[in-house]
Amino acid sequence: MYHFILAPLLCAIVPLSLALDPTRLVYQFPKGTWIENLAVRPSGSLLLTLITTPDLYLLDPLAADPKPQLIHHFSSSLWLTGITETDPNTYYLIGANATYETLSPTPGSNRIYRVHFPQPPNPPEISVTAVVENAVFLNGLVTLNPTTLLASDSTLGAVWAIDTTSGASRIVLQDSLMLPATDIPKLGINGIRLFSNHTLYFTNSAQALLATIRIHADGTAASPAKKIASAATGTFYDDFAIDRYGDALLTTGPGDSIEEVRRDGSSMIIAGAVNTTEIAQPTSAQFGRTLEDSHVLYVTTAGGLAIPIDGDVVVGGQVLAVDTRKSERFRMMGKI
Numbered sequence: 138m139y140h141f142i143l144a145p146l147l148c149a150i151v152p153l154s155l156a157l158d159p160t161r162l163v164y165q166f167p168k169g170t171w172i173e174n175l176a177v178r179p180s181g182s183l184l185l186t187l188i189t190t191p192d193l194y195l196l197d198p199l200a201a202d203p204k205p206q207l208i209h210h211f212s213s214s215l216w217l218t219g220i221t222e223t224d225p226n227t228y229y230l231i232g233a234n235a236t237y238e239t240l241s242p243t244p245g246s247n248r249i250y251r252v253h254f255p256q257p258p259n260p261p262e263i264s265v266t267a268v269v270e271n272a273v274f275l276n277g278l279v280t281l282n283p284t285t286l287l288a289s290d291s292t293l294g295a296v297w298a299i300d301t302t303s304g305a306s307r308i309v310l311q312d313s314l315m316l317p318a319t320d321i322p323k324l325g326i327n328g329i330r331l332f333s334n335h336t337l338y339f340t341n342s343a344q345a346l347l348a349t350i351r352i353h354a355d356g357t358a359a360s361p362a363k364k365i366a367s368a369a370t371g372t373f374y375d376d377f378a379i380d381r382y383g384d385a386l387l388t389t390g391p392g393d394s395i396e397e398v399r400r401d402g403s404s405m406i407i408a409g410a411v412n413t414t415e416i417a418q419p420t421s422a423q424f425g426r427t428l429e430d431s432h433v434l435y436v437t438t439a440g441g442l443a444i445p446i447d448g449d450v451v452v453g454g455q456v457l458a459v460d461t462r463k464s465e466r467f468r469m470m471g472k473i
């Protein structure tokens with residue numbers, strides 16, 4: 138008699154407990170790999186930039202057994218950082234001569250590369266679009282319009298606009314909320330994302346904050362920057378994604394977690410936890426783009442290479458899929 142009552146109860150309980158963990162490992166690179174940023178192709182595949190080697194990989198997270206494919210080794214740079222799409226077959230990314238230990242690119246080494254995917258089976262076409270001579274540390278990269286990119290300069294505390302047709306560049310944004318701090322002199326403004334075409338969200342790692350700034354069509358400021366949220370003590374925000382409501386899903390670096398910050402500044406950890414390796418020193422995040430995975434936040438990690446988990450644990454750089462439907466109680470408030 139009892140099992141008739143218990144069976145449905147167990148069915149209800151088991152999926153619920155499984156559902157509590159929204160994070161799934163898609164692929165883990167070898168130990169010593171720092172994945173820095175990603176772009177999601179319309180097909181659903183992820184383009185991954187590495188900091189530990191100047192390599193660009195393609196990974197299909199929806200494949201039964203995802204395996205990264207090397208797209209290109211950028212032998213005239215030592216690391217890769219931000220990446221952005223300008224059309225479904227064209228991406229731009231940042232390369233420079235630096236290492237994660239020092240975060241000090243060689244002066245004059247910051248460049249923007251173009252990666253174009255022609256019709257298969259032709260191989261990707263790689264070229265140098267711009268050398269941003271006076272940039273110090275280019276980090277995040279977004280597309281302002283089809284021929285203009287915006288790049289954050291973490292050490293200058295500024296945003297550059299780069300014209301992809303002429304290769305010309307100039308500083309368009311500078312704000313006190315973008316500056317590094319004396320104790321963390323190299324890592325001010327870090328991730329940047331556009332919400333619609335006139336609000337730039339940015340994180341500042343040294344100041345441990347998320348802020349927004351309204352911009353004109355050419356990227357120059359239409360308002361002073363405004364702070365939205367501060368990271369928890371002992372953590373900071375690295376790169377992030379913006380959902381369709383304008384809420385941010387942020388990687389917390391040393392926090393080993395994903396934090397959602399709504400426009401009103403309220404926030405909550407939706408995946409991972411400090412000193413656990415499930416999300417080991419996350420670096421960037423982007424939503425899936427297919428019907429199948431538009432609710433999935435893809436997260437890249439450094440595996441704790443700069444900030445070991447619990448002080449001494451390092452794992453391989455990870456690509457993770459975080460199901461954002463599972464933080465529904467918080468996410469649905471005010472969204473429906």
Ligand SMILES: *[C@@H]1O[C@H](CO)[C@@H](O)[C@H](O)[C@H]1NC(C)=O
Pocket residue numbers: 212213214215234243244245246
């Ligand atoms: C960057 O490093 C590459 C590879 O070592 C080297 O060929 C290139 O000359 C360096 N560029 C600059 C600007 O230092």
Ligand SMILES: *[C@@H]1O[C@H](CO)[C@@H](O)[C@H](O)[C@H]1NC(C)=O
Pocket residue numbers: 334335352353354355
């Ligand atoms: C944003 O895009 C709209 C429509 O494409 C355009 O009318 C407007 O000028 C753009 N604004 C900026 C700041 O680029």
Ligand SMILES: *[C@@H]1O[C@H](CO)[C@@H](O)[C@H](O)[C@H]1NC(C)=O
Pocket residue numbers: 411412446447448449
């Ligand atoms: C995480 O680990 C570091 C290094 O062991 C330790 O200093 C810190 O207190 C830990 N944080 C938490 C919340 O356990």
